[in-house]
Amino acid sequence: MTIAGNEAMQDFLMLIDGQWVPAASGETFESIDPYTGEAWARLPRGGAQDADRAVAAADRAGAGAWGAMTATARGHILRRFGDLIAANADRLARIEVRDNGKLLAEMSTQVSYVPQWFYYYAGLADKVQGAVIPIDKANTFNFTKHEPLGVCVAITAWNSPLLLAAYKLAPGLAAGNTFVLKPSEFTSASALELGRLAGEAGLPPGVLNVVTGFGAEIGEPLVAHPKVAKIAFTGSEGGGQRVAETAARGFKRVTLELGGKSPNIVFADADLDNAVKGVVSGFMSATGQTCVAGSRLLVERSIHDAFVERVVGYARTARIGDPMEPGTQVGPVTTRPQYDKILHYIDVARRDGATCVLGGRPWPGATASGGLFVEPTIFTGVTNDMRIAQEEVFGPVLACIPFDDEDDAVAIANDSAYGLAAGIWTRDMGRALRMSDRIKSGIVWVNMYRAVSYMSPFGGYKRSGLGYENGMDAVRDYVRTKSVWINTSDETPDPFVLG
Structure with a gap:
C-alpha cells in the first residue's frame, strides 16, 4: 500500500494479516526506475521476524475463516479478485513499467490478461474432486479426498511480476491454501497493490500476505520456515537450486520455473x-x-x-x-x-x-x-x-x-x-x-512463439525447473490426497485368526 509521498518518491508498507506494516527493523530500500535511473519508491526491508509474522498469519487464516469456507465461496471471491485486477489494469501496468522498464504496451496487455487466471481457477475451485474406489476388500468403503497443503510461499521474478504471481496464487488459493508472496526486490510495488485488491475482493486477513526485501534476509527464512508446506519459485537457476536444497531439508513441496536457452x-x-x-x-x-x-x-x-x-x-x-x-x-x-x-x-x-x-x-x-x-x-x-x-x-x-x-x-x-x-x-x-x-x-x-495461457501447462525439462504451472493439473500441485477406509460390517476381524 502507498503511504505518504510525492510523484518523485513513494513509500510503501507490507501486508501482513490484513494490516499495512513497516519492516520490524524499520529499514527500507529503494526501487529504481530503469528508464530514468532514479529511485521512485521506498519499500520495507523485511527480515526473519517479518517472515515469521507473515507465515503465522497465513497459518491462522488457513485454520480460520478461509479453511472453513466452501470451495464454491472461495471461487466467488477469486472471481471478484479478477474483476478488481481488470478494473485497475492500467494503473498496475504503469507501476510495473516504473519498476521493471518493460514496454507499457506489453505490460498493459499482460496485466489485462492476468484476471483470466483468477476466473479460470475460480471455476475449478469446487471441481477438485476425489473418487470412490471399487476396493478389493469385502465390507469396505474406500474414497479419496483432496485437502489444501496449508501455507505456501510464492517467490516471483522481476520480469513479469503480476503474471508470475497469478501463476501461483490462482490455483493455490482455489485449492484452499494461504500464501506469503515475496516479490523480487527490484519489482515489489505491484505485488503490494495486488495485496490491496485481494482485501477488497473479500479474501480474509492473512490469506494473502505480501512481504518485501532481499532473498537472503527474508526469502530464505520463508523457505525454511517449519510451517510452510510448499514453495513456488520463479527466478534464476542458482536461486532455484538454493530453494530446492532448503526445502528438501523440511520435505517441502516445490515448483521451480527457472532458466532457458531456447x-x-x-x-x-x-x-x-x-x-x-x-x-x-x-x-x-x-x-x-x-x-x-x-x-x-x-x-x-x-x-x-x-x-x-x-x-x-x-x-x-x-x-x-x-x-x-x-x-x-x-x-x-x-x-x-x-x-x-x-x-x-x-x-x-x-x-x-x-x-x-x-x-x-x-x-x-x-x-x-x-x-x-x-x-x-x-x-x-x-x-x-x-x-x-x-x-x-x-x-x-x-x-x-x-x-x-x-x-x-x-x-x-x-x-x-x-x-x-x-x-x-x-x-x-x-x-x-x-x-x-x-x-x-x-x-x-x-509457426508461432511466446504464447502462454492459463489453460496450458507451463514448465521445463532438465535444469529449466521442476513441476508445471497453469492448466487443470496445476491446482492438484496445491493439494494432498487422503485415502479414507470405512468398515461397513458390524464386526472387526480377529487379528489372531488367520485366513
Whole structure:
C-alpha cells in the first residue's frame, strides 16, 4: 500500500494479516526506475521476524475463516479478485513499467490478461474432486479426498511480476491454501497493490500476505520456515537450486520455473516472412528478459546467410527509448546487475570467436535518460559449444547457428542444460510433429512463439525447473490426497485368526 509521498518518491508498507506494516527493523530500500535511473519508491526491508509474522498469519487464516469456507465461496471471491485486477489494469501496468522498464504496451496487455487466471481457477475451485474406489476388500468403503497443503510461499521474478504471481496464487488459493508472496526486490510495488485488491475482493486477513526485501534476509527464512508446506519459485537457476536444497531439508513441496536457452528452429520450407517476425519477437520482446527467449537461432544451412540478413535488417528498425511511449519497441534492461551481465556475455562471445553483425554495445541514446539500454545484438559464426549458445544471457542477444537436416537440428537443440521452450518454423506438419516429439523441452511452438495461457501447462525439462504451472493439473500441485477406509460390517476381524 502507498503511504505518504510525492510523484518523485513513494513509500510503501507490507501486508501482513490484513494490516499495512513497516519492516520490524524499520529499514527500507529503494526501487529504481530503469528508464530514468532514479529511485521512485521506498519499500520495507523485511527480515526473519517479518517472515515469521507473515507465515503465522497465513497459518491462522488457513485454520480460520478461509479453511472453513466452501470451495464454491472461495471461487466467488477469486472471481471478484479478477474483476478488481481488470478494473485497475492500467494503473498496475504503469507501476510495473516504473519498476521493471518493460514496454507499457506489453505490460498493459499482460496485466489485462492476468484476471483470466483468477476466473479460470475460480471455476475449478469446487471441481477438485476425489473418487470412490471399487476396493478389493469385502465390507469396505474406500474414497479419496483432496485437502489444501496449508501455507505456501510464492517467490516471483522481476520480469513479469503480476503474471508470475497469478501463476501461483490462482490455483493455490482455489485449492484452499494461504500464501506469503515475496516479490523480487527490484519489482515489489505491484505485488503490494495486488495485496490491496485481494482485501477488497473479500479474501480474509492473512490469506494473502505480501512481504518485501532481499532473498537472503527474508526469502530464505520463508523457505525454511517449519510451517510452510510448499514453495513456488520463479527466478534464476542458482536461486532455484538454493530453494530446492532448503526445502528438501523440511520435505517441502516445490515448483521451480527457472532458466532457458531456447532454440528457434527455421527450416528452408518455412514461411520466412513470418519466421523473421517470430525470431525477432523471440529474442527482443521484453528486451530479451524472459525465460522462454528464443536466444538460439538454428537455421537450415541452405538459407542461413540470407535469412540471418533479413533478421538483422528487421531488428535494426527497432525503436529504442521510453517504455511509456507507445512507439517504443525496445525498453531498458531492468537492473544494473543484469545490464552488466548482458554486456559481459557480449564480450565473451567476441572472445570466443563469434561475429557481431548487429549491436553489441550500450545504446548511445541512453545518456539522455540515464537508463540501462543495450542495443539488440546478433552474433553469427556461433557453434553450440560456445558460452553464448549454452548460458542464459537474459537480454536482447541472439546466437545464430546453421544446421543440415532434422537430425542435426535436434542434436543441436537438445545439446543444452536447459529444456524450457522451442520454436519450429516449417510448412511440413509431419516434420513439425516429428520435431515436437524429439525436442526435449516442456513447451514447443510451431509457426508461432511466446504464447502462454492459463489453460496450458507451463514448465521445463532438465535444469529449466521442476513441476508445471497453469492448466487443470496445476491446482492438484496445491493439494494432498487422503485415502479414507470405512468398515461397513458390524464386526472387526480377529487379528489372531488367520485366513
